[in-house]
Amino acid sequence: MASGNITGLTAAPVEAGKAPSSLTQTWWLVRVNLFLARRRVMSKVLGALLVFFYVLIAGFVTLAYFSVKASPTTCPPQATGCPPPDQLAALRQEQLIAISNAVTFPHAFTVTGAYTQFMGVLIICIMVGALVGGEYGFGTHRLSLPRGLSRLQVLGGQVLASAIMALLITVGLFLLGTLLGLTLGPALGGNVQGLTLEGVRELVVYCLAIALYLFGYAMFAVLFATLGRSAAAGIAGAIGLLFLEFVVVNIVFPILAQVLSGDTAARVAHIPDWFPGPNFGALVTHAGEAPVAFSRGGQAGLDLTHAALMTALYIAACLVGSYALFRSRDVTD
């Protein structure tokens, strides 16, 4: 170090030999990335939207509940094939119970899980795409890399921060789900049920599987942002993949499978089994199978080993691809 203090700056900034370890420094980067994500106005807006739409869904459920409740128990005079009033009342009661159960603890987590897999994944793709791509847009790699950080550390910090963000979004929404399940559900006549130890285990694994689902798509956002050197590329790439996958898996391949016949149709019908979404989703389905069955109504189950391997493969491919690009690339922004 230069002898004396530079230009009258008195506080000693670096103590000799006290440089943080590589791991400590990477953890600091994770925290910096989380701080950067938190300080963006966009993150606050997205967070607010995430909560707002969740509350809106709760509002619609309440509206549906009261609409059903207000429906008449007798048929109009000229109606044909109308069930008798007592049967109609029983049917209405069944509907009311189904609606209130959907927002009652612990079954409210089914709605929450589905919501997280839809809205949460959009939000994390935007946040992670902006986080990684923003470094290119603002030229802020010039702040980190010349301080001696390796590209692996910089990318590692972003990836770990993305994992924490995926977990925070999931846990946050599940806390909202808990609140909903313990307030709105009972208010609508739902019957709160306690969780056994197995139920808690299922909830934790289900929650983690959804966080992994979000993280998987977040890694695509990292890859696309690195590939396109911009936030727009990261966001558009990951969300584009989501929608493309939705269309291909739910529309194109089912139609093809119907149009074709025999072995070809069967093979075509199984092509989506190799896509990221069905595999990420299958993990969630498996995680929430029993005893509470949080994931009922989820995607048809692929084999767990297949889903786990494919998920690991996709995440690894995104990470290796991103690192290979970042590692070999000159920072000229």
Next chain:
Amino acid sequence: MSDSTDETSAVVLRTSSLTKRFGERTAVNALSMEVHRGDVFGLLGPNGSGKTTTLRMVLGLVWPTGGDIALFGEHVSAANRRELLRRVGAIIEQPAFYPYLTGRENLRTVSRFAGLAASDATRKRIDEALELVGLALRAQDSYKTYSLGMKQRLGIAAALLTEPDLILLDEPTNGLDPAGMVEVRGLIQQLSAQGVTVLLSSHLLYEVQQVCTRVAIINQGSVVAQGKVTELLSSQASLVMGFAEPAIAEQAMRVLTEASQSAAPWLQGLSYVAPESGAWTPPGGWLLRADAPPERAPDITALLAAQGVYVAELRHRELSLEQYFLQLTTPEQGA
């Protein structure tokens, strides 16, 4: 390049045959330079000559295609880059910071990148750096509201955070008003006085001449001149002579040309040159120039007087850094 240990330890930055190609284009071509401890080293060159690419390679932002970089006497590799760069502060081109963070938050972020713990000492250091560059009152404002000059100041504050041994400043006065430029110049001199080595890239040659002790001039990716400013300029020193009549000037040219081939081999570069703007213009409009140091003036007058040729005016002419730079980097000037 010396192998002496003492001299090697005095070399803070050395590039050897440093080369960078972007596809077919060679941005930096076998560039070798040495920055010595305590230097205020000016890296000069026209736009696109490879200055910023060179600095980016030193900082690990751009990977060299060939050649070697040594910092503080050690070859920079993946294994030691982190430790070596911790001793370097830098601003590369326009300062880049997070626009949605305040000035203080940006410096806090940089301090974490630099491996400084979130301690009271670091916080104090940040406050002092902000004070030093005159941003203390705007520290809580968002970076995106800063003027270009303020952004540049924040960049300088960031470069000073870790008390570096070597500071790389790429166009540090860009966007600063005249008072700000004077302040930065003062700061550079202050840093140098305290033993910090400064590598300065600038287009403002007058400024470079004022603060730099050594320079490297690069053109089209290659070093075309390197050394102490005073030595480089004095190597270009010449004597210019004016004569009362054009015919005498022609006679003087003949006398000196003959002398340079026999009795006065030190007499080189004889040519007719135009007078500088505002200087005395002799009849005929041309001066006679000889590449010779000032101490040779009596010899020249003696040579001419021996042949009955008398000089009306004899002046020592030293190029400014700007003239020297243009001579080396502008094709017409060089020719």
